[in-house]
Structure formats: structure tokens, C-alpha cells
Amino acid sequence: MGQTMVEKIMQKHSDEDAEPGKIIWIDIDIRSARDFGGANVVKNMNTYYPGEKVHDRSKTYFTFDCNVPANTIAYANNQHICRKYAKGEEIKVYDVDAGIGSHVLIEEGLLLPGGTGVGTDSHLNILGSIGAFGQGMGDQDIAFVFKAGKTWFEVPETIRIDVDGQLPADCSARDLTLKTVGTLGTKTALGKAQEFFGPTIDSLDLSGRITLSSMATEMSAIIALLQPNEAVLQECSEARGSPVEGIAPDPDATYSANVTVDINGLKPQISRPGKPHDVVDVETVNDVPVDSVFIGSCTNGRYEDIKAAAMVVKGKKIKPGVFGSVVPATRKGYIRLMKDGILEILVDAGFLVSNPGCGGCASGQIGMTGEGQVQISTSNRNYTGKQGAGFTYLASPETAAASAIMGRIATAEEVV
Amino acid sequence: MTVYNGRIWLMLENNELIDDIDTDMIYHNKYLAITDKSQMGQYTFDNLKGYEDFAKKAQPNDIVIVGENFGSGSSRQQAVDCFDDLGVICVMALSYGAIYKRNAINSGYPILTIKELDRSGLQSGDTLNIDTDSGTIEKDGLVIGRVQPLSTVQKDILAAGNVFEYAKGL
Numbered sequence: 001m002g003q004t005m006v007e008k009i010m011q012k013h014s015d016e017d018a019e020p021g022k023i024i025w026i027d028i029d030i031r032s033a034r035d036f037g038g039a040n041v042v043k044n045m046n047t048y049y050p051g052e053k054v055h056d057r058s059k060t061y062f063t064f065d066c067n068v069p070a071n072t073i074a075y076a077n078n079q080h081i082c083r084k085y086a087k088g089e090e091i092k093v094y095d096v097d098a099g100i101g102s103h104v105l106i107e108e109g110l111l112l113p114g115g116t117g118v119g120t121d122s123h124l125n126i127l128g129s130i131g132a133f134g135q136g137m138g139d140q141d142i143a144f145v146f147k148a149g150k151t152w153f154e155v156p157e158t159i160r161i162d163v164d165g166q167l168p169a170d171c172s173a174r175d176l177t178l179k180t181v182g183t184l185g186t187k188t189a190l191g192k193a194q195e196f197f198g199p200t201i202d203s204l205d206l207s208g209r210i211t212l213s214s215m216a217t218e219m220s221a222i223i224a225l226l227q228p229n230e231a232v233l234q235e236c237s238e239a240r241g242s243p244v245e246g247i248a249p250d251p252d253a254t255y256s257a258n259v260t261v262d263i264n265g266l267k268p269q270i271s272r273p274g275k276p277h278d279v280v281d282v283e284t285v286n287d288v289p290v291d292s293v294f295i296g297s298c299t300n301g302r303y304e305d306i307k308a309a310a311m312v313v314k315g316k317k318i319k320p321g322v323f324g325s326v327v328p329a330t331r332k333g334y335i336r337l338m339k340d341g342i343l344e345i346l347v348d349a350g351f352l353v354s355n356p357g358c359g360g361c362a363s364g365q366i367g368m369t370g371e372g373q374v375q376i377s378t379s380n381r382n383y384t385g386k387q388g389a390g391f392t393y394l395a396s397p398e399t400a401a402a403s404a405i406m407g408r409i410a411t412a413e414e415v416v
Numbered sequence: 417m418t419v420y421n422g423r424i425w426l427m428l429e430n431n432e433l434i435d436d437i438d439t440d441m442i443y444h445n446k447y448l449a450i451t452d453k454s455q456m457g458q459y460t461f462d463n464l465k466g467y468e469d470f471a472k473k474a475q476p477n478d479i480v481i482v483g484e485n486f487g488s489g490s491s492r493q494q495a496v497d498c499f500d501d502l503g504v505i506c507v508m509a510l511s512y513g514a515i516y517k518r519n520a521i522n523s524g525y526p527i528l529t530i531k532e533l534d535r536s537g538l539q540s541g542d543t544l545n546i547d548t549d550s551g552t553i554e555k556d557g558l559v560i561g562r563v564q565p566l567s568t569v570q571k572d573i574l575a576a577g578n579v580f581e582y583a584k585g586l
Contacts, residue, residue, distance in 0.1 A: 023569050040451050048580040056418060074449030076495035122491040124516055138493035144579050152569055186436050186485050191514050220485050224512050275436070362445065383438050383489065385463045386445070 002250030004158035005225040006193040009133045009247070020157040027150045029060055030110055034101055035118030036066035036362065037139045039078035042085040044143030054089060055149035061110070062086050062093040063101025063119070064246035068357040068365060070096070099330030099356035101299045102126040102134070103210070107332055109239030113228045114247040118145050120277030123298050123380065125216050125223040129209035130236055131247045133223060140178050156193045156205065156222045158249075159257035163198035165264035170413055172308065173208030174228070174300055174378070174396035176200065178217050178269035180261050182279030188259065189221035196226055206232050207304035214299040215380050217274040268411045271394035273382055282399055286409045291373045291390070292323040293404040294360035295351075300378035300397050301329030301359065303336050309378075309397035310345040310407070310411045313379060318350035325352045326364040327359030351404070359389050377405045420506045420526065420546045420575075422477040427467065428537065433510065433535075437464060437482055438489035445490070456494050457501030465514050476503030479544060481530075487516025496520045508546070508553075508563065521570045522579040533547065533561035 003011065003018070010018035015025040047056075054060050062082045064327045070076035071335050079096065086093045096105050104125050105111045113131035117124065120142050127134030135153075161184075161256075167176055194216060204212070210228050216224035228236070228246045236244045269283040276307040287301070295301075295309045306328055318324045326346050330336040334356050337343050343353050352365045369375045369390030378400050382392035395403070398412040405415050427434050441464040443456065450456060461470035480499065486509035487495055496519045499507060506526040520527040526544060533553060538560065544556040546563060553561035566574070576582035 021531055023567060037491065037493070043451055044580075072449060076450070078449055120491050122489060134421070136491040136515050138515065138577065139489050140498070141522050144522065144583065148583060154567070186488065187511075190485055190511055191517075217489075220488055222512060259423055295534070327556060383440050386440050386467075 002254065002330035003250035004157055004249045004253040005131060005195060005227065005247055006133060006156060006257065007225065008249070009114055009116060010153065010155055012114065018155045020155050023152055023154050024155050025150050028114060028118050028145050029115040030062040030105060031142065031145045032060065032101055032105065033062050033080065033082070033139070034062070034066055034116065034120050034225045035068070035079045036063040036073060037052065037142065037382070038062055040139035040148065041170055042081050043145045044140055045085070045225060048143065048157045049147050052093065054146045054371050057089060057091050059149070060091050060146055062091060063098065063104055064094065064096045065098070065358050066362040068096035068355065069070060071364065076217045085210050097331055097355065099328070099333070101300065101360055103301070103329045106130055107239055107330055109236065109241065111237055112240060112244045113233065114245065118142060118151070123214050126298055128216060128223040128225040129206060129213040129266055131225060131228045131254050135222070136217070158193040158195055158253070159189055159259060160255035161194055161196050162258065163200050164259045164260050164262045165194060165200065165266070167200050167263060168266055169313050170411065171268055172396045172398060173204055173211045175266060175269045176263055178211045178271060179266055180212070180213050180216055180265060180278045181271070181277050182269070183261050184219045184259065185277045186218070186220045189216070189219045192221055192256065194219070194221050194224040195322060196224065201226065202229055205304065206235050207302040210302060210344055211299050215359055218380055224342045235370065268396060268399050270399060270409065271382055273391035273393060274384055276381060276394060282395065282409060282411050283397045286411070286414070288374060288409045290322060290403045291378055292369065292375045293376040293400050294327070294366065294379065295397050295400050296327030296359040297361055297377070297379035298329060298331065298358070299380040301327060301333070303333045305378065306337055306346070307342050307389045309401035312398050312401035312415055313349040314345050316349055316405050316415070318404045322407050323352070324350060324404040324405055325354060325359070326356045326369040327366055328356045331356050334364065345380065376409065417550045420479060421503050422479040423475065423544065424481055424540060424542055424544050425470070425474070426535070427480065428481045429466065433481065433483035434484040436488055439487055439492050439495040440489060440518070442487065442495040443492060446491045446493060449516050450494065453501050456498040460498040461498050469485065471502060474502045474504060478504050480504055480507045482507065484511045486512050488513035491515045491519070493523065496523055496525050500525050506546070520549045521573055524574055524578040526574060526578070529564040531562040531564050532546055
């Protein structure tokens, strides 16, 4: 019987049959912990495996991205606990200057299509963007994998999502993503894997794929797996330094449900404060004044995302009174943006450009919102209190950039 | 036989069990640097509208009842551990976020999934008796609902204490 991608990947990493609903043991190619959760992983290792080594130090990493550099003593302490442990165990640390761990794993070629990775990051399923299985986990789960090199999984059912239509010129992968989140809500894909099909998906670049896969979490899905196209395989091969193979579902794979997302005539999308899946057309809320704008995060912090924002603001100035910030996802992306003059465009427009990291999502790397403050963010979550005490809308880099210029929620077309 | 008997909290908004309670509502990210479990309970639900004083009122042996997709959001273990610290004996939800479910199961914290529950006449403070073997939820000796049977791995990990102890026996 044919298999979906998640079944194929799990099968390849297990001695057991990967049938949906069955609990099987799976080998994990890459095990990671962030500064968030990492100190507790170390604590668990010392509690449950005192004096013992990790299963395979060459497959184990720390990636600091949550609070970088630490702006509280507690985080500084936690990062230092991880560093000291890593030094003793000879585990590589991608430190506070490296950027978002999930992006680093892809960029460094540590994870490849068809592989498996876990980490203390609920958006580690971003790895679905290259056709790999990624799972965010808590600190006990991760400590267990550090030691065992494998763990149990319930093989998820897979939902097939057909994206119907071509992406209009004024929309980006983020608008497609928000449309999908709005269509599926938080229950359709709960606990399931997703596979996406359609011409628009086939032609999405890696940056767009990361955007889409990153919001599987907000749809309560285990992962959104995308079949790598030639360009993605090329990028993974270059990152790895050797050719990599692709992965595809079998033509006769079984899906537990079929959903169609219609993007014909799509308009720029935005999530209203409180719920990522409360998605409307930007034009329905374009009278809302904006106090701050954040462009970055694991969802939209890639070179291409930040360049797209820069193209909107080029030669213009942020509306006085609005605070705009840009946080590239990784150090490599930052360097490229700097060399290509993109950061200069953003700084000239009035944006604050910060060092790479998670930015607005975590613990205030570039500040937080105050009570009553309205923020447009390109991140993936706008739960109450997540990015401060204010109100956070979620939108594309283009919409966020346009809103910074106009001082109200706006599409890029309104700026031109 | 595994039985949970305790005083319930029905987590309600407009008389419906609240769906999509995320980990920031359960245990806000401003407390994430805390690694000592005995410091976690006091912050439980302090970012959930209407339940900010939950931790002050919760008592050992309480049971928390919530809606769909409980624990969606981040991967923080604290959002499980805080209930254990308070002495809440189990959480019952209509469904769970995937990471939350793993975190609870692996740490040996009992989470139960409600299959059906007759809430007419049921209110916070009532005492329920839940038997995970028969799958029944009882009030005053009457069956008012059912929970889904525990998976084998959840049963085994609960019996062992946590995933670390469980793995030793494999």
C-alpha cells in the first residue's frame, strides 16, 4: 500500500511498519535544544543519566535563539549552563550570534530531505519545508532523545491539501499561508500531518516553503510536509556540500481527509489579534492605526522576506511615531542582507535592525508591546500576551512594511 | 485499576469549555527561566482571562476540565509541570495540542481525553470519579460521561513513572 511522506520518513527510521495510529520507535538524525528549555534538558540529563554521555555527540546541538544575547540574568544563567555542559560533552553550540536554530539546521545542511530532527522549539516542524520530519518537544522528551537517539511516535494520519489557483502578483507565500490557516482553523489538522499539492506549491521557493511549514503548528498539525522541488534540493545540496536525494509521497498514498484551499483572486491576508486563524483581507482592517511593526521570526525572517519588505519601503520613511524593527533569522542571512545593501534601505527608512534571533516572539529581544499598543508582526503567533501587553496582527513582510510607512494597516499597493 | 477522584474545575467561557488554551495562557513565557518545579504552580493560568487567581484557589487533588486543543503553542514542559506542582491530579480535555500531549505522557503526568460528558447540572467544585480502565466518569455514583482508553505507551509510562524509567525496562 502506498505511503504518505511522513509514513515514508518514519518507516525509513524504524524497524516497525509506519501505519497511521500505530506507536513506533523512530531514530532521530538531529537532536537539539535551545536556550529555551536547554537548561532543563541539561538538568534532566544530570538527574536521570548522571555521569553518562549523550547517545551521539555528532548529532546533538545547542542552538541559542530565544533570548539573544541574554537580557535577563535568568536567561544568561541558563545559556551558561548549556555552554558548560556542551563543553564538557564536546557538543557543538550555535551561540547567541547564530540565529534561529531551525533555520540554522537547514542552512548548515545538518538536516536533509527525508531526515528526522527534534528540538525544544514548537516550530521545529519548519523542517517540513525541505521534506524532513521535525518535531518540537519539551525538555524531558529531548533529554530522553539526547540519551537514547530515538523515541516513540504515534504515526499521524495525513491530510491532503490542494491549493487551487495561482498566487496573485500582490500576494506572497505568507498570504497563502494565512489563507490556509484561516481555512483550516485549529481543529481540522489537529494531531495530523499535512501534505500540500498544486502548481503554486510546486513553484514556491524555500523561503516561501518555510513560511508555510512554520504555521503548521498554529493549525495544530504535527507537520506540513512539502515535496522538495529541484531548487530546494539544489539549496540543500549546496548546504550539505554533497548531492542530496528528494522525497515524494506514493501516488496511491492514503489520506484521511482532502481539503482545498482556493487562492484564486486572493487578496493580502492578516490575522486579527488573539488568534492566528482569525484571518481576514487586509483591506477590511486598513483603517486601524499602527504603533509598531516587527519584521522577522522563523516564519518570515529569511533573506527573501526581508528583501521584500525593503522593496516596499525603499526611498520612503516610516511614519513618525511608528517604531519599526527588523530581525534577520540567521547570521548568514544578515551578512547577505548587509552586503546587498538591503539593511541600508531599511535603516534609511527608519527601521531598527537587530542581530539575528527569534526577535519579537520570545522574551523581548527587540522590545515588547505595551498596553493598548497595536503591532503588525510577521511572526506566527499573536496569542494574548505573547509579544507584550498590546494587540498583535500577523501579516506578510510586504504588508508589515507598508503599514510602517502609512502608520496604519495597509497593503504594499497602497504605498506605491 | 486507576481511579482519579477529585474536585473539578470547569474552565468555561460563555458556559462552554474553553478551546485552544495555549501554553502562554497556562504558563506565561515571562516565567520560562524557572527550572525549579516547586516554583511553577503559583503561575498556573495567570494569563487566562477569568482564571488569573486559579493558582491561589486550586487545592491538591483537584481536576481541571477544558475544551479542544488544550496546550497548543510552545513546547514548554512547565505548562505540564505547573499542574503537578499544584497537586492537580489530572487534566481532562476534549483534545490536546500534539507537543503538550507528548510532554504530559513522557513526564508521567495523567492527561485524559473526554469522549463524552453530560455537563447539565455539573459545576466547578463538584466531585467526580474517573476510572481509566472502565473509561467512566461518575458523579455521585452515576455515569455522566466517558474518557478515551489510554494508549499502551501512556499506560506503561504512567506505571513506570516517566519515560526515563519506562525506557529502562525496554
